[in-house]
Structure formats: C-alpha cells, structure tokens
Amino acid sequence: DAKTTQPPSMDCAEGRAANLPCNHSTISGNEYVYWYRQIHSQGPQYIIHGLKNNETNEMASLIITEDRKSSTLILPHATLRDTAVYYCIVRVLNTGFQKLVFGTGTRLLVSP
Amino acid sequence: ETGVTQTPRHLVMGMTNKKSLKCEQHLGHNAMYWYKQSAKKPLELMFVYNFKEQTENNSVPSRFSPECPNSSHLFLHLHTLQPEDSALYLCASTRDPGDTDTQYFGPGTRLTVL
Numbered sequence: 001d002a003k004t005t006q007p008p009s010m011d012c013a014e015g016r017a018a019n020l021p022c023n024h025s026t027i028s029g030n031e032y033v034y035w036y037r038q039i040h041s042q043g044p045q046y047i048i049h050g051l052k053n054n055e056t057n058e059m060a061s062l063i064i065t066e067d068r069k070s071s072t073l074i075l076p077h078a079t080l081r082d083t084a085v086y087y088c089i090v091r092v093l094n095t096g097f098q099k100l101v102f103g104t105g106t107r108l109l110v111s112p
Numbered sequence: 113e114t115g116v117t118q119t120p121r122h123l124v125m126g127m128t129n130k131k132s133l134k135c136e137q138h139l140g141h142n143a144m145y146w147y148k149q150s151a152k153k154p155l156e157l158m159f160v161y162n163f164k165e166q167t168e169n170n171s172v173p174s175r176f177s178p179e180c181p182n183s184s185h186l187f188l189h190l191h192t193l194q195p196e197d198s199a200l201y202l203c204a205s206t207r208d209p210g211d212t213d214t215q216y217f218g219p220g221t222r223l224t225v226l
Contacts, residue, residue: 046214046215
C-alpha cells in the first residue's frame with residue numbers, strides 16, 4: 001500500500017472549516033483513500049473514503065486532486081468534539097482482507 | 113457506540129499473571145481484528161479472524177493467544193507479558209474481510225503490565 005504524509009498537528013477555531021491535507025504521491029490506480037479519526041483513548045472511527053471523485057457524507061468532505069497524489073479532508077464547521085488524531089490511509093480493495101496501515105496522523109486541536 | 117464492545121476497559125497485571133481480553137460485536141460481521149497501540153506509535157495489526165478462522169498473524173509473540181469461538185466473539189489471552197506490552201488493545205470488525213466500507217472499532221482495553 002502507498003505511503004501517506006500528513007502534518008503532525010493543526011489548529012482550528014470552533015465553527016470554522018478544518019482542512020486536513022494528505023500527500024500520497026505514490027498512489028496507484030486501484031488504491032482508495034480512507035480517512036479515520038481517533039479521539040483520545042477511544043478506538044478509531046471511520047470518516048470517509050474515495051477513489052478519484054470528491055465525496056461528501058454527514059461527517060466530512062473528501063477532495064482528491066485530479067492526479068490523485070494528494071487529498072484534503074474538510075470538516076465544514078469544526079466543533080470541540082472534532083479534536084482528535086486524523087489518519088489518512090491508502091489501500092487496495094482486492095486484498096484478502098481489509099488491512100489498514102495507520103501512520104502517525106494529524107493531531108487536530110479545535111479551540112473555542 | 114459502534115456496536116463493538118470490549119471488556120475490561122482497563123487492566124493492570126503482573127508479568128506472571130494470566131488474563132483475557134474480550135471483544136464482542138453486535139453487527140453480524142464475519143471478520144474480527146486485534147490491534148495494538150503503544151504510546152506514541154501507530155496502530156499495529158496483530159490478528160485477523162475470518163468466519164472464526166485465523167487468517168493473519170502479524171508476527172505476534174506467543175504470549176498473546178487469540179481465540180474466536182464464533183463470529184461475534186474474540187478473545188485475547190495474555191500470559192507472562194512484559195512491561196513493553198503495556199498498550200491500548202483495540203478490537204475491530206468488518207462485514208467481510210474484504211469489506212470496503214468501514215472497519216468498526218471498539219473502545220479498547222488499556223493494559224498496564226507491571
């Protein structure tokens with residue numbers, strides 16, 4: 001699976017949009033981009049995933065560049081409860097099982 | 113609440129103790145996973161079970177012994193652990209091992225080995 005690079009930490013004011021970048025320059029054509037987050041001392045929580053089109057759900061939006069070498073997770077109106085470590089993961093879907101390789105992620109701090 | 117529960121939430125044990133971690137999923141999933149998260153380290157996959165059969169052992173020491181009696185329950189039996197085994201142990205499940213949508217995680221068991 002391709003490697004991802006994320007900034008170690010980011011700050012965001014409550015109510016503003018949080019834009020979390022991820023570089024995956026070695027991504028291959030059949031690899032999806034997944035985002036999970038982990039609130040302190042809890043298990044990771046799935047947020048969203050995509051292949052090449054932009055995706056949106058009730059939690060967030062995922063913007064993938066046309067060359068697919070980077071993506072941005074957008075939390076449109078960050079709240080204090082969005083403070084967490086956010087993980088960007090790329091993986092191939094046709095493997096025998098869903099092995100997620102977590103990196104060190106981006107620690108997002110949402111402040112009042 | 114993800115539908116995956118883990119007990120106990122916290123556990124302190126000595127190096128000579130034997131204890132077990134329990135995971136239960138109420139989602140009707142067929143694949144279950146054990147992960148380890150040490151302080152300041154990424155999550156590490158330990159074991160994968162698919163339809164009660166172990167399909168992945170990620171070079172985990174034998175002092176960790178998993179058991180999957182049915183698709184809803186997963187145990188991690190611990191014996192003669194070392195202090196460096198102190199970590200957050202997370203259980204997860206998916207509908208199928210190749211499920212594309214999401215891996216549901218439990219809240220974890222915080223293990224401290226003295």
